Amino acid sequence: MTFSRRSFLAGSSALALSSAPIIGRAQGSDKIIFASILDLSGGLDIYGAPMAETTKMAIDDINAAGGLLGREVELKLYDAQSTIQFYTQYATQAAAGDRAHTVHAGITSASREAIRPTLSRFQTLYFYNVQYEGGVCDFNNFCTGSTPAQTVAKVVPYAMNKWGKKVYIVAADYNYGQITAQWMQRFVKENGGETLDVEFFPLDVTNFGPTINKIQTAKPDFVISALVGGAHVSFYRQYAAAGMNKEIPIASTTFGVGNEQTLISAEEGDGILASYGYFEGADNATNTEFLSRLEARLGADRPVMNELAVRSYEGAMLWAEAVKMAGTPDRGPVIEALRSGLTYNGPSGAVTIDPKTNHCNMNVYIGELKDQKWNIVESYADQPPADTQLVCDLVANPNQSTFMFENGLAAAGIE
CATH class of the missing domain: 3.40.50.2300 (Response regulator)
Known part of the structure; x- marks a missing residue:
C-alpha cells in the first residue's frame, strides 16, 4: 500500500480485541484507541463481518509497521447486533468510556444518524466507510464510501x-x-x-x-x-x-456489498449489474497484493471483498496517515491533515479527501455478475461526490453539522 505523501509498510501481527462492551482504557495509557462499531450479528451481518475483518487487518498492518508515532493502536470492536439502540450505547462508550481517538462505525444511514450527533458532541472523530445516499455535511465526519452521483x-x-x-x-x-x-x-x-x-x-x-x-x-x-x-x-x-x-x-445499487452473489446460485444471479467504488477485479498492483495478503491471513474461504470491506481498510489507513502527518492523534490536527487533500493509494485505486464535503474522490466501476463473480465492464477515474457538493461547503462554512437529504432531494433544493 502506498500513500501519496509517504510510504507505508504492510504486514500483519496479532492484536487482542473485544467484541463485547468494554469498560475503557486505563488512565495514562499510551495506546492510540481506534473504536469500530459494526453489525456482526443480526440481519446486517452480511455487511459487517467482512468490514470487521478488514478493519482488524488494517490495525494489524499499522502496528506491524511500528504503530503510529511510536505508539501501539488498540482496536475496540463492538457488535451492534443490527440494533440502533446498541449503536447509541456503544458510541457513547467509545467516546466517553474508551476515550477513542477515532470511531469508524455504522452501516445503514439510520445507524449513522443515530451516532453522528453523539460523536460530534463528544468531539470524537468519526469515519463512515459505507456507500450511502449522500448529503452528510459535518466537519467532524468523514464519509469514505461512494454516493449516488458517483455510482x-x-x-x-x-x-x-x-x-x-x-x-x-x-x-x-x-x-x-x-x-x-x-x-x-x-x-x-x-x-x-x-x-x-x-x-x-x-x-x-x-x-x-x-x-x-x-x-x-x-x-x-x-x-x-x-x-x-x-x-x-x-x-x-x-x-x-x-x-x-x-x-x-x-x-x-446494493446487491453485492453484502456478498449476496454468494448466497444465491449462478443461475439466479447471472446478468445483474451494479456500480461501486470497488470490485475484486480492480486492476492494480496494490489490489493484487492486498488480496494475496488477505487470503494468507484468512485462508481460501476468506470473504469476497466489496466496497464496504475495502473502504473500511482504506478509511483506517487514511486516518493513520493523517495521524502521522499531524504528529498527534488529537482530533483537530488530524482533521486538518485529512482536509489537506490527503490521498491514499489502496486496493480500489486513489482515494482523495474532498475538503468541501469530507467525502472522497474515487475510482468507480460497473460490474456484471457471471457465475457468482463480478466482471468489471466499465471504469471511471477520480469521480467527485458531486451530489453532496451541491449542498455542502465545509470550506466556506465549517460549522455545518447536518444531513442535508434527510427530508429528500426536493427539501434540499434538488429537483
Whole structure:
C-alpha cells in the first residue's frame, strides 16, 4: 500500500480485541484507541463481518509497521447486533468510556444518524466507510464510501443503454432506499427514460410475490434495486424462481456489498449489474497484493471483498496517515491533515479527501455478475461526490453539522 505523501509498510501481527462492551482504557495509557462499531450479528451481518475483518487487518498492518508515532493502536470492536439502540450505547462508550481517538462505525444511514450527533458532541472523530445516499455535511465526519452521483449516475444510463428506457424501482424503506430511489428517478428522467413504479420494503420483509406479479404486469425493460439486508436476498431468489430473471433483468445499487452473489446460485444471479467504488477485479498492483495478503491471513474461504470491506481498510489507513502527518492523534490536527487533500493509494485505486464535503474522490466501476463473480465492464477515474457538493461547503462554512437529504432531494433544493 502506498500513500501519496509517504510510504507505508504492510504486514500483519496479532492484536487482542473485544467484541463485547468494554469498560475503557486505563488512565495514562499510551495506546492510540481506534473504536469500530459494526453489525456482526443480526440481519446486517452480511455487511459487517467482512468490514470487521478488514478493519482488524488494517490495525494489524499499522502496528506491524511500528504503530503510529511510536505508539501501539488498540482496536475496540463492538457488535451492534443490527440494533440502533446498541449503536447509541456503544458510541457513547467509545467516546466517553474508551476515550477513542477515532470511531469508524455504522452501516445503514439510520445507524449513522443515530451516532453522528453523539460523536460530534463528544468531539470524537468519526469515519463512515459505507456507500450511502449522500448529503452528510459535518466537519467532524468523514464519509469514505461512494454516493449516488458517483455510482447510481453511472449504472442507470449504462443499464438503460443496454436494456431500455422503462424502469421499475424496488428499495428499502428507510433513508437510504427512499433517497436513493429519488436519485434513480432523477437519473432515469435525465437519460430520457420513464419510471413505471417505485415500491419500498421494510428490512424484515421476505415475501416479494405480490411485487414480482406487479413487475410482470408492468413489463419494464429492467428493474433497479436498492434493497438492503439479509432478508431482502429473498427478492432475488423469488424473482428467479418466477422465471423473471430471464425476462426482465436487474441492476442494483446494493446487491453485492453484502456478498449476496454468494448466497444465491449462478443461475439466479447471472446478468445483474451494479456500480461501486470497488470490485475484486480492480486492476492494480496494490489490489493484487492486498488480496494475496488477505487470503494468507484468512485462508481460501476468506470473504469476497466489496466496497464496504475495502473502504473500511482504506478509511483506517487514511486516518493513520493523517495521524502521522499531524504528529498527534488529537482530533483537530488530524482533521486538518485529512482536509489537506490527503490521498491514499489502496486496493480500489486513489482515494482523495474532498475538503468541501469530507467525502472522497474515487475510482468507480460497473460490474456484471457471471457465475457468482463480478466482471468489471466499465471504469471511471477520480469521480467527485458531486451530489453532496451541491449542498455542502465545509470550506466556506465549517460549522455545518447536518444531513442535508434527510427530508429528500426536493427539501434540499434538488429537483
